[in-house]
Amino acid sequence: MQKKLGAVFVTGPAKLLASLTPAWMNLPVWVGLILVYYILATLLPVDKIIGRVYPFFGALLLVMAIGVAGAMLVQGYHIPELTLTNMHPKNAPIWPLLFITIACGAISGFHATQSPIMARCARNEKYGRQIFYGMMIAEGIIALIWAAAGMSFYGSTQELAKMLAPGGAGPAGVVKEVATTMLGAWGGTLAVLGVIVLPITSGDTAFRGARLLIADFLQWDQKPLVKRLVIAVPLFAVGFYLTQIDFNFLWRYFAWANQTTAMIMLWAAAVYLAQQNKLHWVASLPAAFMTMVTFTYILMAPEGFKLAVQVAYLLGLGLAMIPVGLFAWKVISTKNPVPAPAKKTAGV
Incomplete structure (x- = not known):
């Protein structure tokens, strides 16, 4: 699962970054750059890259989410009331699709597999509740802010769904349009980067978590770089192949x-x-x-x-x-x- 997750969180942020940069910085270029970052974050000790950049990533994510929420209030955007219209696709059974479609909202296996990384970084077990419950609430609030921004910007859930569907702007286009319109060019760019932080930080910990899980299972000491490479290289080969699907x-x-x-x-x-x-x-x-x-x-x-x-x-x-x-x-x-x-x- 970790390999699939890493591949998913390569393609998504690469599309967003490609929409912000010149034509020569296209999707394949960004896929390559993100994979290079993932390789370094997977192989190097956690305090060399992840521990240094995550505080800035987290601050950017929170500040930009607050900025989007503030823009909706100051600029008078109206969040449409949700109706009881059944938007579920026809001939698609609600059971069990509902609990699969909401991939991390139902229950997240990814977050469960990342807990060993967090446990290794926490100084005291008592911080566990603050870390895991706190980030669960923070992630939920950020998701609600962007959901509200999308619905208020396009006027309804139906119009937002049209923009996200094939033939529309797609998720990357929606995020870019909402952010730049509400916060201007510079603020919008920072807001988009704040959104990109989520899949980027999920992808690097997915590959890193996969390496550590395999190493724990095989009881391989991960201090020698060679042993890290033996596990990581096949992981990234499979991950790159999955980005082509x-x-x-x-x-x-x-x-x-x-x-x-x-x-x-x-x-x-x-x-x-x-x-x-x-x-x-x-x-x-x-x-x-x-x-x-x-x-x-x-x-x-x-x-x-x-x-x-x-x-x-x-x-x-x-x-x-x-x-x-x-x-x-x-x-x-x-x-x-x-x-x-x-x-x-x-x-x-």
Whole structure:
């Protein structure tokens, strides 16, 4: 999943940057430059690049989001009231598409896999709630600001959807037009850069997280550069190949992989909680729900097995009962807690 995520967050920011620069700085050029940055951020120690640029990236993201929100208020933009009009595509079942389409809004496997990086950087465990809950709220507020800006600028969700659809300006064009109109040329450019920060910082940590996960699994010391390269080079080769695939297809597949990763992380947490005789339902119930979602989706999806909807419903439910049954049999029946495994780190 990490490779798919990295590829998704190469194409998106590259399109935005290409829209701001001269013609010779086209999409392939920006894809190459972003991949070079990802390679350096993946291979070098976290305090050499990521730790130095992230504070500036974060400040730019927050300041520009506040600037867009302020422009809407000062310039008198009206946020249209949402109606109960059903905008879901015809012949597309709401279950389970709703929980896959909202890729990170439902539950984010990507954020779960990034937690080891944050844990390595935090000085004290008590900062965990501030870091993870705080950034969850901050990201949600930023998303709401840009959603409100798009709807108020174009007048309705329908008009915004037309601009985002094929044949319209697309996401990059919408962000650029809204930002430059509300904040002027310089402010708009900074606002666009603030938006670009989100996928850029997701992509570099996706590749870095993939390297660390593989290193932890193989128990490879990551201090020697050669061992980092052995893992990173294949990752970037696959990532570059994925950028050549149709973005819409890649995004849908990423969305499913994201939710699948979240489901796996939830089961892992549920097993740990049950073995420690703690309240496992906070993880096991969402895990069971997301298991049915992910299994059912991939059975019916165009990028999956393309089964009929009713067949996918029945087969997805049946397959989801397998991990649920294994959890109930192997874990809930276990009375004695299992000691937590020793911590293994592959280096930051």
